Amino acid sequence: MEDSLRALKNVKIHFLALVLTIVCEFLGTKIIKLPIGSIVFFPMLYAIVLGLLIGLPRFGILSLPDQEDSSYLINLSVMLLLARYGTLVGPNFFKIINSGLALILQEFGNLGTAVCAIPVAVWIGLKREAVGAGFSLAREGSLALVSEVYGLNSPEGRGLMGVYICGTLFGSIFYGLMASLVASWGIFSIEAQAMAAGTGSASMMTATVGALQALHPEKAEIIAAYGAASNMLTGLDGLYMSLFIGLPMSNWLYKVCYRVKYGVKPEDEKA
Amino acid sequence: MKINLWHLLAILTISAVMVLCGNSIIYVKAHPDASYVDSFVRAIPGILILYIFIYAGVLCKRYIPLQLPAAAYIVTIGCILSIPGVPGSTGPISQFMNNFSGTIMKYVGEVNFMALTTPVLAYAGLSLAKDLPVLKKSGWKLVVVSMLVFIGTYLGSILIADAVLRATGQI
Numbered sequence: 357m358e359d360s361l362r363a364l365k366n367v368k369i370h371f372l373a374l375v376l377t378i379v380c381e382f383l384g385t386k387i388i389k390l391p392i393g394s395i396v397f398f399p400m401l402y403a404i405v406l407g408l409l410i411g412l413p414r415f416g417i418l419s420l421p422d423q424e425d426s427s428y429l430i431n432l433s434v435m436l437l438l439a440r441y442g443t444l445v446g447p448n449f450f451k452i453i454n455s456g457l458a459l460i461l462q463e464f465g466n467l468g469t470a471v472c473a474i475p476v477a478v479w480i481g482l483k484r485e486a487v488g489a490g491f492s493l494a495r496e497g498s499l500a501l502v503s504e505v506y507g508l509n510s511p512e513g514r515g516l517m518g519v520y521i522c523g524t525l526f527g528s529i530f531y532g533l534m535a536s537l538v539a540s541w542g543i544f545s546i547e548a549q550a551m552a553a554g555t556g557s558a559s560m561m562t563a564t565v566g567a568l569q570a571l572h573p574e575k576a577e578i579i580a581a582y583g584a585a586s587n588m589l590t591g592l593d594g595l596y597m598s599l600f601i602g603l604p605m606s607n608w609l610y611k612v613c614y615r616v617k618y619g620v621k622p623e624d625e626k627a
Numbered sequence: 628m629k630i631n632l633w634h635l636l637a638i639l640t641i642s643a644v645m646v647l648c649g650n651s652i653i654y655v656k657a658h659p660d661a662s663y664v665d666s667f668v669r670a671i672p673g674i675l676i677l678y679i680f681i682y683a684g685v686l687c688k689r690y691i692p693l694q695l696p697a698a699a700y701i702v703t704i705g706c707i708l709s710i711p712g713v714p715g716s717t718g719p720i721s722q723f724m725n726n727f728s729g730t731i732m733k734y735v736g737e738v739n740f741m742a743l744t745t746p747v748l749a750y751a752g753l754s755l756a757k758d759l760p761v762l763k764k765s766g767w768k769l770v771v772v773s774m775l776v777f778i779g780t781y782l783g784s785i786l787i788a789d790a791v792l793r794a795t796g797q798i
Contacts, residue, residue: 360630360631360634360635360638361631361634363638364634364637364638364641369750369753370641372749372753373645373746373749373750373753374644374645374648374746376745376749376752376753377645377646377648377649377745377746377749378648378649378652380649380745380749381648381649381652381653381742381745382652384656398741399649399741399744399745400741400744400745400747400748401748403745403746403748403749403751403752404748404751404752404755405752406752407748407749407750407751407752407753407754407755408752408753408755408756410752410753410756411752411753411754411755411756411757412756413756418753418756420757422753423753423754423755423756423757424754424757426750426751426753426754427750427751427754427757429638429642429750430747430750430751430754432630432635432638432639432642433638433639433641433642433746433747433750434698434747435639435681435684435697435698435701436639436642436643436646436674436677436681436743437743437744437747438681438684438698438701438702438705439677439678439680439681439684439701439702439704439705440677440705440735440738440740440743441702441705441706442680442701442702442703442704442705442706442707442708442709443705443706443708443709443731443732443735444740445702445705445706445709446705446706446707446708446709446710446711446728447709447710447711447728447732449706449710449711450711450713450714454797455792455797457791457795458787458788458791458792458795458797459788461787461788461791462784462785462787462788462791463784464783464787465780465782465783465784465785465786465787465788466780466783466784467783468779468780468782468783468784468786469776469779469780469783470779471779471783472775472776472778472779472782472783473772473775473776473779476771476772476775477768477772477775480768480771480772481768482768482769482772485769486772489769489772489773489776490772490775490776492776493776493777493780494773494776515769515772517761518762518766518769518770518772518773519769519772519773519776521758521761521762522762522769522770522773522774523773523777524751524755524758525755525758525759525762527777528748530774530777531777531781534777534778534781535781538781538782538785544785544786544789545789545792545793545798547788547792547797547798548785548788548789548792548798549785549788551784551785551788552780552781552782552783552784552785552788555780555781559744559747559748559751560777562741562744564781565740566741566744569741580740584702586784588702588706591699
């Protein structure tokens with residue numbers, strides 16, 4: 357209650373957000389062609405970067421309470437976006453049902469997370485932090501899971517928090533740039549890429565969808581529909597994927613990689 | 628978190644003004660003849676429909692004894708109400724659904740999806756500077772691992788979705 361009234365009365369934050377929105381929309385979407393592929397920049401990405409710059413302590417514009425208010429306001433302003441999400445899925449409902457198999461099976465793609473991240477994490481010298489950092493995309497569901505299994509003050513919890521914070525800070529930007537690069541290669545179908553956009557994070561999904569739409573405007577509607585549908589699906593199954601597959605697999609990969617690097621079994625092993 | 632519904636209305640309206648500004652800028656870019664004011668006004672009915680979904684979702688969370696976040700209800704309500712009639716069916720229910728969802732989409736469709744994202748990310752950006760010191764503490768190793776986590780999740784899903792779509796002949 358207190359929070360909502362305090363955030364509501366913070367005129368400075370609302371004013372800055374309004375100015376940012378207008379400036380960023382006027383800048384508009386830009387596609388930059390590079391030798392390694394195209395990169396798409398669009399208003400929501402400018403908004404994050406400019407917002408972060410405005411908030412830097414050296415400028416003295418935003419106090420800590422201001423930033424906390426702003427953080428609180430994300431949760432409520434995102435509701436308009438969520439309501440619109442539903443209306444992206446509904447009109448394409450039957451089309452999505454038809455691609456149900458691909459949409460459901462791609463959820464297992466989240467396991468690529470551990471395969472990609474754990475070996476390198478061990479290689480650069482992380483210990484149990486590697487498991488917490490590498491088993492999932494580290495959104496809110498994973499925080500709940502790890503605090504339950506290991507506690508957030510454990511090495512696993514620290515690893516997870518690191519990825520969680522990185523995701524919050526530059527997840528959307530990274531996803532937007534990565535998605536535009538991969539899309540411009542033309543190897544994978546645009547439908548498959550749209551389905552992969554749903555990661556359980558609304559902002560990362562939106563950045564991916566935005567990038568794909570900018571490169572394939574003729575398929576804008578179906579891209580948004582698949583992205584929103586797979587994001588809903590991840591919201592439903594993400595926790596179970598992490599608990600029954602992601603975490604056990606990460607622990608196993610950790611043991612294997614540890615033996616390869618250090619030649620002995622990990623001493624801090626847990627059952 | 629049980630939010631005061633009046634505070635919610637005020638905060639939504641502040642965000643909605645930003646969305647409408649952004650939306651009208653996007654609209655005028657696509658239709659150079661349109662005026663900013665007309666473009667602002669034409670999306671208002673759509674925004675009001677989104678308000679209804681949000682309030683329905685928030686009230687569902689409050690009165691339905693399931694451990695589901697309001698977000699889940701909001702998305703589901705919007706989804707169900709915008710499903711068109713079953714393809715090929717001419718029954719009265721299908722007809723009604725088709726007209727109903729058609730009307731909703733006529734108004735909601737005026738609200739550009741990307742215009743809804745910019746104010747949210749503006750608030751997000753403005754709240755980020757406080758998290759930078761934590762990132763410094765957690766170190767470069769976790770930044771590297773984070774990037775691999777993003778890449779692995781995305782590519783893993785693409786590979787499977789692409790393979791299944793090809794195997795089932797949908798692309």
